[in-house]
Amino acid sequence: MSKIVDKELVKVNKELCARCGICIDRCPLDCLHPDKDGVPYMKYKDCWYCGVCEYECPFNAITIQLPYLVR
Amino acid sequence: MTINEMKADILIIGGGSAGCMAAIRAKEINPSLKVVVFEKGDFKRGGTIAMGMDALNIVSIPGGDSPEAYVETVGSTVDGILDQKPSLVMAQRSYELMRKLESWGARFRKDANGNYEMLKIHPKGKFCAGMDEPDLKVILAKKAESLGVEVVNRTIATSLLKSEHVVTGATGLNLRTGEFVVCSAKSTIITNGGCSRFMMPHSGHPFGTYDYPGNTGDGWAMAYRAGAKLTGFEFTSNAPLIKDIACPLLYITLTRGAHIINGLGQRIDNEGDIGVHAMLREFNEGRGPVLIKMDHLPEEKIKEIEEILFTTERPIQKRFFEQRGIDFRKQPIELFPTEYFLCGGHGSAGLVVDEHAATSVEGLYAAGDAASVPRQHLTGAFVFGEVAAEKAAARAVSLDWPCATQAQIAAERNRVFSPLSEEPSPLDLAEFEQKVRQTAGDYAVPPKNEWKLKNAIKWMTHFKEELKALKAADFHELAKILEIESIIYCIELSAIASNARKESRWGSYHYRSDYPEKNDAEWKKHIILQAGNIPGETLVSFQDIERSVL
Ligand SMILES: Cc1cc2nc3c(=O)[nH]c(=O)nc-3n(C[C@H](O)[C@H](O)[C@H](O)COP(=O)(O)OP(=O)(O)OC[C@H]3O[C@@H](n4cnc5c(N)ncnc54)[C@H](O)[C@@H]3O)c2cc1C
Ligand code: SF4
Ligand code: SF4
Numbered sequence: 001m002s003k004i005v006d007k008e009l010v011k012v013n014k015e016l017c018a019r020c021g022i023c024i025d026r027c028p029l030d031c032l033h034p035d036k037d038g039v040p041y042m043k044y045k046d047c048w049y050c051g052v053c054e055y056e057c058p059f060n061a062i063t064i065q066l067p068y069l070v071r
Numbered sequence: 072m073t074i075n076e077m078k079a080d081i082l083i084i085g086g087g088s089a090g091c092m093a094a095i096r097a098k099e100i101n102p103s104l105k106v107v108v109f110e111k112g113d114f115k116r117g118g119t120i121a122m123g124m125d126a127l128n129i130v131s132i133p134g135g136d137s138p139e140a141y142v143e144t145v146g147s148t149v150d151g152i153l154d155q156k157p158s159l160v161m162a163q164r165s166y167e168l169m170r171k172l173e174s175w176g177a178r179f180r181k182d183a184n185g186n187y188e189m190l191k192i193h194p195k196g197k198f199c200a201g202m203d204e205p206d207l208k209v210i211l212a213k214k215a216e217s218l219g220v221e222v223v224n225r226t227i228a229t230s231l232l233k234s235e236h237v238v239t240g241a242t243g244l245n246l247r248t249g250e251f252v253v254c255s256a257k258s259t260i261i262t263n264g265g266c267s268r269f270m271m272p273h274s275g276h277p278f279g280t281y282d283y284p285g286n287t288g289d290g291w292a293m294a295y296r297a298g299a300k301l302t303g304f305e306f307t308s309n310a311p312l313i314k315d316i317a318c319p320l321l322y323i324t325l326t327r328g329a330h331i332i333n334g335l336g337q338r339i340d341n342e343g344d345i346g347v348h349a350m351l352r353e354f355n356e357g358r359g360p361v362l363i364k365m366d367h368l369p370e371e372k373i374k375e376i377e378e379i380l381f382t383t384e385r386p387i388q389k390r391f392f393e394q395r396g397i398d399f400r401k402q403p404i405e406l407f408p409t410e411y412f413l414c415g416g417h418g419s420a421g422l423v424v425d426e427h428a429a430t431s432v433e434g435l436y437a438a439g440d441a442a443s444v445p446r447q448h449l450t451g452a453f454v455f456g457e458v459a460a461e462k463a464a465a466r467a468v469s470l471d472w473p474c475a476t477q478a479q480i481a482a483e484r485n486r487v488f489s490p491l492s493e494e495p496s497p498l499d500l501a502e503f504e505q506k507v508r509q510t511a512g513d514y515a516v517p518p519k520n521e522w523k524l525k526n527a528i529k530w531m532t533h534f535k536e537e538l539k540a541l542k543a544a545d546f547h548e549l550a551k552i553l554e555i556e557s558i559i560y561c562i563e564l565s566a567i568a569s570n571a572r573k574e575s576r577w578g579s580y581h582y583r584s585d586y587p588e589k590n591d592a593e594w595k596k597h598i599i600l601q602a603g604n605i606p607g608e609t610l611v612s613f614q615d616i617e618r619s620v621l
Contacts, residue, residue: 028121048283051386
């Protein structure tokens, strides 16, 4: 059964993230926005868990989680 | 708030599957045309095919099953409520379309002899071509951009512009910058999908819908307000998909030898053949769940299935199964009916269109899930995206530029921006949407009856009033209020159509406990909805089925 991992739906590895903004631009549902340092975070939880952000990140810096209700 | 006034020969509302194809086709026909796309999300990854598709559901291969055979088989899946010409045109153009996609780099699956992998997903004939292309959307978007299509991303279309009885473009709101975009257009094409956020999903996650949740019936609400006819709104459909995550996998597994069993352990498929309604019946009659069993399959088949499922369409499935500890070699996969939704791609709901993708209003075309070409899927989105562009382009060359009046612009701007406020909203937007959609689930979906449907209408009228009090803290929330308004329209129109069809039809999709029988003698016809002259009034009429093919 599902391991409770984290309630955060999007995890960004700040070491790897180049703040390029690609994931923010590609998210179809406008969930992701930059924080004050330019690192993406999930501002709106309208996530469809499509995986686009993770797939598009050139540096493998972003991992998505399924929402707990779906997991 | 800045205003950006634009002009276009062709304005496309929604840059998804159909919208991309329409944009490309318009430029192919006439590179000098100014083609503008409003896309709510991102043109490269927005829409249903964000992560590609694993099949093109309708292809009539030369030497294989004919376009006429397709019209027959699709007609049987919608109990004959189908105008035949659009489905015929789609099937006739489907092979050329597939070859075109292939020439652009989309990968279709082939056997060792180089023949296309064709799967049987219709009651008769093999019309489904296996595809393997996670980057399908990117391929199309890049193609469109290289041809000079102008894309206005993150912009939700809010209303159609009209001059007399003719549609002359649309307005939009950039949900990041708040820019108000006014695009006057000679021809306008609606390609913004169906209404996915109709009722709440079983999982409870509001965006955990099967269909793409960015599609909220905005185009239907807009076109309805502009006087266009809608049909098929009583076709509330759902599908048995993977429980909780609501991803499809049935045909990929069935065509590779999986078995379907019910909760009593009985096998219910007939050697890989089973219809959606037969599966839904197991739930409705208490023999659920329905399980896909694959523990008898050889390793190579399992690997093939995993390869398809975990790379294209909804690759997150891999993590889902891992977290649940499900290995296809050992455990079955549990299916569950999704929430009901409205869609002209999987179902019948949509704008009334003819085989030229023309709606009932001059200057306005529609394609894809927004248009009622029953069960057209991705093939229909692509083919009618092209058809709409061809007709829209021909119309555009013969016209002068229309011009939106300042009064029109000011009124719409006022409507769109009035909820923007620094004061907190008296109602939480997410909670409000949840209540609207829960009410749809309570009253507007099967099993239906007159009392429930009228109650749904009453509630939606009430929600329209409450909506006026909502406040938005930013432009994203402003767009959300517009979306919720469209959802309310869709639920109300669906309940009106469902109440008008006094019979039961399409398996469980339109089951009425007060009229439990199908009645072909009286009801083998379309139900048409149109806005009346009095505000809030919906006119219901009936239209005969066009049967010019069979
Ligand atoms: C999970 C899933 C699997 C499927 N699998 C298959 C398959 O294997 N084979 C097949 O043939 N078909 C399949 N289909 C069906 C097929 O994908 C759809 O019928 C097709 O993609 C619909 O195209 P569309 O252009 O109408 O909608 P979309 O591609 O969803 O595009 C609509 C676009 O409009 C935008 N939009 C929405 N509202 C507005 C607005 N107000 N203003 C501006 N833009 C807006 C959206 O952001 C979106 O980009 C599947 C569908 C789903 C949901
Ligand atoms: S999974 Fe999809 S919807 Fe969710 S944040 Fe990533 S790109 Fe956006
Ligand atoms: S795409 Fe990757 S590197 Fe770029 S901002 Fe997003 S997480 Fe950071």
